Amino acid sequence: MSLNQASVQELQQLESQVAEQYEQLKAQQLKLDLTRGKPASTQLDLAADLDGILAGDYLSESGVDSRNYGGLRGLPESCAQGAEIMGLPAANVIAGGNASLQLMYLCMLTMFFCGYRGPDSAWKNLSNPKMLCPVPGYDRHFSLCENFGIKMINVSMLETGPDMDLVEELIREDDEIVGIWCVPKYSNPTGSLYSDETIDRIAKLGQIASDSFRIFWDNAYVVHDLVENPPAIKSLWQACEAVGTSDSAWQFASTSKISFAGAGVSWVGASETNLKALEQVLQVSIISFDKVNQLRHLRKFPNLEALQQHMAKHREIMAPKFSLVLETLDSGLNADYGSWTRPEGGYFVSFNTLPGLASEVVKLANDAGVKLTPAGATFPYRKDPENSNIRIAPSMPPLAELEQAMKVFVTCVKLATIKQRLDSVAG
Numbered sequence: 455m456s457l458n459q460a461s462v463q464e465l466q467q468l469e470s471q472v473a474e475q476y477e478q479l480k481a482q483q484l485k486l487d488l489t490r491g492k493p494a495s496t497q498l499d500l501a502a503d504l505d506g507i508l509a510g511d512y513l514s515e516s517g518v519d520s521r522n523y524g525g526l527r528g529l530p531e532s533c534a535q536g537a538e539i540m541g542l543p544a545a546n547v548i549a550g551g552n553a554s555l556q557l558m559y560l561c562m563l564t565m566f567f568c569g570y571r572g573p574d575s576a577w578k579n580l581s582n583p584k585m586l587c588p589v590p591g592y593d594r595h596f597s598l599c600e601n602f603g604i605k606m607i608n609v610s611m612l613e614t615g616p617d618m619d620l621v622e623e624l625i626r627e628d629d630e631i632v633g634i635w636c637v638p639k640y641s642n643p644t645g646s647l648y649s650d651e652t653i654d655r656i657a658k659l660g661q662i663a664s665d666s667f668r669i670f671w672d673n674a675y676v677v678h679d680l681v682e683n684p685p686a687i688k689s690l691w692q693a694c695e696a697v698g699t700s701d702s703a704w705q706f707a708s709t710s711k712i713s714f715a716g717a718g719v720s721w722v723g724a725s726e727t728n729l730k731a732l733e734q735v736l737q738v739s740i741i742s743f744d745k746v747n748q749l750r751h752l753r754k755f756p757n758l759e760a761l762q763q764h765m766a767k768h769r770e771i772m773a774p775k776f777s778l779v780l781e782t783l784d785s786g787l788n789a790d791y792g793s794w795t796r797p798e799g800g801y802f803v804s805f806n807t808l809p810g811l812a813s814e815v816v817k818l819a820n821d822a823g824v825k826l827t828p829a830g831a832t833f834p835y836r837k838d839p840e841n842s843n844i845r846i847a848p849s850m851p852p853l854a855e856l857e858q859a860m861k862v863f864v865t866c867v868k869l870a871t872i873k874q875r876l877d878s879v880a881g
């Protein structure tokens with residue numbers, strides 16, 4: 455039955471049926487969690503042999519004793535590994551510690567306080583620095599901006615990436631727009647892939663923006679495919695080189711969702727001008743990153759093929775979870791209740807309720823023992839103007855728990871939607 459054509463009586467009947475299902479689920483006193491995109495322990499187990507992999511041999515191929523201080527840019531072989539993953543030259547990569555988020559923070563700190571070519575170019579000199587935020591997006595990117603007092607401007611995500619017409623218009627109008635956040639492959643949370651055209655237009659932003667404008671290109675899910683023949687995205691590095699804007703981007707990746715989420719290796723890639731600027735911040739805050747861990751990751755993944763084989767094992771664990779989520783949504787709901795993405799990779803399914811219902815769905819689910827990411831979390835300042843986006847993270851729970859959690863989710867969406875419809879028809 456289409457909700458929009460249902461009579462008040464039919465809606466009332468439906469509401470009482472779904473409310474009863476909801477109460478039954480609630481009575482089970484579930485304790486399930488669909489909030490953060492953490493790998494399941496079965497995924498972490500795939501890299502368990504990192505422990506002990508060095509077997510006492512701490513010397514890198516280039517002859518560096520990884521245990522000692524030194525090498526602010528990381529092991530050269532690790533830089534090459536990151537370069538291959540991100541698609542830029544090894545000379546333009548620094549291998550860092552266990553979190554790309556920390557590198558993003560340090561790059562922001564560099565741009566904000568030091569400036570990419572000295573204090574005159576620092577963002578802090580601007581009266582109102584702003585950053586463009588494709589939405590929905592990754593909450594921790596937004597927290598970074600808030601931390602620096604950088605104003606965030608929402609830009610819609612389309613299937614091809616950010617709405618580039620709007621991005622270009624905003625940058626042309628305001629030279630205090632200092633950057634844009636991008637998760638180009640399997641965006642968090644929509645799973646979108648940036649098209650070649652979008653990437654070319656992003657590369658050209660450096661021609662219309664101020665010199666201190668930076669693209670924060672977070673390639674967190676670059677090898678995290680859920681399909682066997684995955685799509686590839688264009689190299690931003692090459693696109694920037696082609697139009698002379700290599701200084702306008704910082705690129706990031708890490709093995710957080712390849713090996714250990716809390717003990718992986720991260721990389722930042724950028725032009726030499728940018729890396730030199732970053733080094734000013736690095737050299738006062740650290741003598742060298744954890745090169746032993748970098749070496750462990752080189753032994754575990756000696757080449758891209760080994761890494762891809764490893765990611766295929768992740769896929770075997772992740773793909774059934776995403777299928778389960780999509781099957782439950784497809785069979786339980788239809789367009790009357792909202793819309794959802796069908797990602798080919800990454801860690802999330804993005805669900806849009808009808809306008810105004812996300813917080814109600816999250817509350818209903820929470821009351822029934824299923825934790826969902828708070829409504830609004832995928833938007834700057836935690837404010838979803840439509841109150842409709844919910845990020846579903848299927849990776850962590852085992853399949854049986856995920857099935858339960860999704861049953862609750864679908865029931866909550868139904869209940870909230872039917873109530874809203876009934877209120878509007880009856881009211």
Ligand SMILES: Cc1ncc(COP(=O)(O)O)c(C=O)c1O
Nearest residue numbers: 553554555592637642674708710
């Ligand atoms: C888009 C995005 N970037 C970065 C991160 C965190 O990466 P790392 O563990 O390397 O700091 C995440 C984790 O969920 C993410 O979704």
